[in-house]
Amino acid sequence: xxxxxxxxxxxxxxxxxxxxxxxxxxxxxxxxxxxxxxxxxxxxxxxxxxxxxxxxxxxxxxxxxxxxxxxxxxxxxxxxxxxxxxxxxxxxxxxxxxxxxxxxxxxxxxxxxxxxxxxxxxxxxxxxxxxxxxxxxxxxxxxxxxxxxxxxxxxxxxxxxxxxxxxxxxxxxxxxxxxxxxxxxxxxxxxxxxxxxxxxxxxxxxxxxxxxxxxxxxxxxxxxxxxxxxxxxxxxxxxxxxxxxxxxxxxxxxxxxxxxxxxxxxxxxxxxxxxxxxxxxxxxxxxxxxxxxxxxxxxxxxxxxxxxxxxxxxxxxxxxxxxxxxxxxxxxxxxxxxxxxxxxxxxxxxxxxxxxxxxxxxxxxxxxxxxxxxxxxxxxxxxxxxxxxxxxxxxxxxxxxxxxxxxxxxxxxxxxxxxxxxxxxxxxxxxxxxx
Numbered sequence: 001x002x003x004x005x006x007x008x009x010x011x012x013x014x015x016x017x018x019x020x021x022x023x024x025x026x027x028x029x030x031x032x033x034x035x036x037x038x039x040x041x042x043x044x045x046x047x048x049x050x051x052x053x054x055x056x057x058x059x060x061x062x063x064x065x066x067x068x069x070x071x072x073x074x075x076x077x078x079x080x081x082x083x084x085x086x087x088x089x090x091x092x093x094x095x096x097x098x099x100x101x102x103x104x105x106x107x108x109x110x111x112x113x114x115x116x117x118x119x120x121x122x123x124x125x126x127x128x129x130x131x132x133x134x135x136x137x138x139x140x141x142x143x144x145x146x147x148x149x150x151x152x153x154x155x156x157x158x159x160x161x162x163x164x165x166x167x168x169x170x171x172x173x174x175x176x177x178x179x180x181x182x183x184x185x186x187x188x189x190x191x192x193x194x195x196x197x198x199x200x201x202x203x204x205x206x207x208x209x210x211x212x213x214x215x216x217x218x219x220x221x222x223x224x225x226x227x228x229x230x231x232x233x234x235x236x237x238x239x240x241x242x243x244x245x246x247x248x249x250x251x252x253x254x255x256x257x258x259x260x261x262x263x264x265x266x267x268x269x270x271x272x273x274x275x276x277x278x279x280x281x282x283x284x285x286x287x288x289x290x291x292x293x294x295x296x297x298x299x300x301x302x303x304x305x306x307x308x309x310x311x312x313x314x315x316x317x318x319x320x321x322x323x324x325x326x327x328x329x330x331x332x333x334x335x336x337x338x339x340x341x342x343x344x345x346x347x348x349x350x351x352x353x354x355x356x357x358x359x360x361x362x363x364x365x366x367x368x369x370x371x372x373x374x375x376x377x378x379x380x381x382x383x384x385x386x387x388x389x390x391x392x393x394x395x396x397x398x399x400x401x402x403x404x405x406x407x408x409x410x411x412x413x414x415x416x417x418x419x420x421x422x423x424x425x426x427x428x429x430x431x432x433x434x435x
Contacts, residue, residue, distance in 0.1 A: 009038065009325040010045040012076045012101075014067055014092060015083035016055050019106060019133075020047070022314035023080065024058060034318075038325040046070045071096040078324055080317060081105040082133075090114055097121035097129065102324040106133035106313055112207035112223040115214065119337035128327055128334040130320035135208040136161055136289045138312030139305040140319070145215040145293070146335050152295040154216040156256040158431065159291030160284050161208045163308045164199035165231050165251040167191045169272075170285040172239050173248055179234055191287055201230035205253045205270040212291070213255035213268045218341035221255075221268055227348040229271035238272075238426050241358055241397060244386075247274040248282045252431060253291075258346055265346040274356055275432035282432075349406035354383070354430040356399050357412065360423040363394040367420045371396065374418070378411040379403070393422055399430060 011027075013020055027034070027042060035041045048067035049055055055063060064070055071079050071092050079096040081089055081103065089110050093103050098121050105111070111118070111134050122129040132142045136159075145154070160166050164186060171182040183200065186192035198204045206226040213221040231251050242249050251272050258267045275282050280302050284290040289307025294300050306312040327334055361367050368387065375382055381401040388395045400408070408427070416424045 008041040008043045009328055010043055010075055010077045011321065012045050012070045012073070012079045012096075013047045014071070014079065014081040014089070016047050016049050016058060016063075017082070018310040019082040019313045019317065021055075021057070022310040023082065023317050026314055026318050030318075034322065037322055039329045040325065042321065042325055045073065045076050067092055068095065071101065072099055076101055077328055078102045078104065078321065080321060081107055082313075082317065083107075084109065086110055086113060090117075093118060094121050097125055097127050100125045100127050102128040102130075102328060104130045104133075104317055104320040104324060106131070106317055108134040108204070108207040108211060109223070112210040115211070115222075115337070116220055116339075123336055126333065128324040130324055130334060131211070132320050133313050133316035135211050136291060136303070137305070137307040137309065138315045139289060139291070139303050139307060140316075141291055141303045142211070142215060144303070145212070146338075149293075149295055149298060150335075150338075152297045154293065154295045156254070156294040157212050157216050157291060158252055158254045158256070158281070159212075159303075160250055160281060160289050161212075161253045161291065161307065162199055162202075162205045162251060163287030163289060163306075164192045164196060165202075165205070166284065166289070167287045168200070169231060169234065169239075169249055169251065172234070172236060173243070174285075176236055176240070178236050179232060200232055202228040202251065202270045205251060209253035209255055209268050209270050212253065213266060213345075214339070216255055216293075217257065217266050217343050218338045219266060219343040219345075220339045221266070221345060225268055225345040227267075227269040227271070227351075231272050233426075234272050234428075235426065237358070238428060241356065241426075242274045242428075245274070245356070245397075245399070246278075247276050247430070249274055249428070250281060250284075252281075254431065257343075258351060260346060260350060262344075265344045267346050267348075267351040269348060269351065271429060273429040273431040275430075279432040349404060349409075351405050352402040353405060353408075354400055354402055354433065355408050356397065356426075356428045356430050357415075358425040358427075359396040359398070359415065359421055360425055361394050361396045362420045362422065364420070367394070368396065370418055370420055371398070371415060374414050375400070375411055378407050378414070380407050380411050395425075 290304040
């Protein structure tokens with residue numbers, strides 16, 4: 001790689017929406033400081049957009065609709081991508097990397113599906129690939145996993161990585177309102193998109209979980225490997241039940257090492273779970289994100305902050321841009337892909353978890369013994385039971401010790417067929433407690 005000492009670092013920006021606009025602003029407002037930090041000026045070579053007339057605050061001479069020509073231009077050193085989605089982002093970034101241009105991207109969906117392809121192009125040309133902004137916005141999370149903890153053995157990463165769902169669940173917890181009511185409020189306030197599917201059904205969190213697991217466990221993990229459940233089925237009754245047990249409900253992305261007869265593997269999952277109010281993640285409210293990391297030597301640590309928004313995400317993009325620009329000035333290279341461990345992703349059925357099961361049962365003698373017998377039959381150990389009687393029926397709440405998802409599902413299916421059980425009201429995992 002040729003030295004750029006004293007020469008400007010020329011940047012092509014793909015996309016100029018909420019995040020891209022903030023990137024342009026920060027590059028302009030902090031130009032002198034960035035030059036001092038990098039050792040050379042950072043200059044915008046061009047901005048690729050679909051409709052130039054929509055961007056009146058950006059110098060017209062920088063705007064272009066020909067993204068391909070921009071990323072392959074000999075005048076460009078670094079490509080910053082904030083357009084999102086798979087295509088055309090994938091094609092454009094591969095072209096940039098193959099041409100020896102460093103890439104900074106905030107594209108979680110692309111990385112969760114095609115990171116291997118991008119890293120291979122990066123390795124072949126010697127260009128950098130940085131993506132801090134792809135997970136948890138402004139929170140410095142990926143670089144610590146990728147670099148600071150590279151000498152440690154990470155055992156678990158568990159976090160709140162989607163602000164929309166956390167806003168909704170926090171609202172349900174504080175007001176007692178239903179999911180539908182709180183989603184409507186989140187949409188009105190701008191915390192949820194008009195079509196919130198990617199957030200509330202867990203797709204956004206699953207992409208981020210795939211990236212986290214890949215870095216934490218030195219294995220290639222894609223979004224298709226992630227077990228995913230959303231929050232649409234979480235009811236006000238579930239929230240109330242959690243409160244009664246000193247817990248709260250969060251949508252969690254969980255990546256952890258799991259032991260199995262066939263050897264060590266990893267579990268990667270996204271789903272709602274009850275966590276004790278004493279857990280650090282329980283105090284994360286509103287649209288904030290937080291990720292709890294456990295490692296052999298470092299112990300427990302938590303990363304917390306704003307996980308979305310134009311300015312926070314642009315902050316992470318600029319941090320990566322400074323890093324790749326320094327590398328180009330001083331002929332250095334950033335970290336490469338680390339997938340040497342190649343740990344298998346275990347299916348959800350083999351993943352041990354604790355569970356909270358709420359049943360509507362007949363209020364008569366012998367009900368608990370019948371239910372308990374089914375748990376024993378499937379080798380699912382009961383940790384706690386709470387029963388409340390009413391006139392004709394009763395509520396029975398059972399919390400288990402750790403059991404595999406397959407064993408629990410079989411247990412619940414059989415319990416649902418017992419004559420004394422009127423309804424299996426809810427089944428929710430319990431996390432953040434000793435098993």
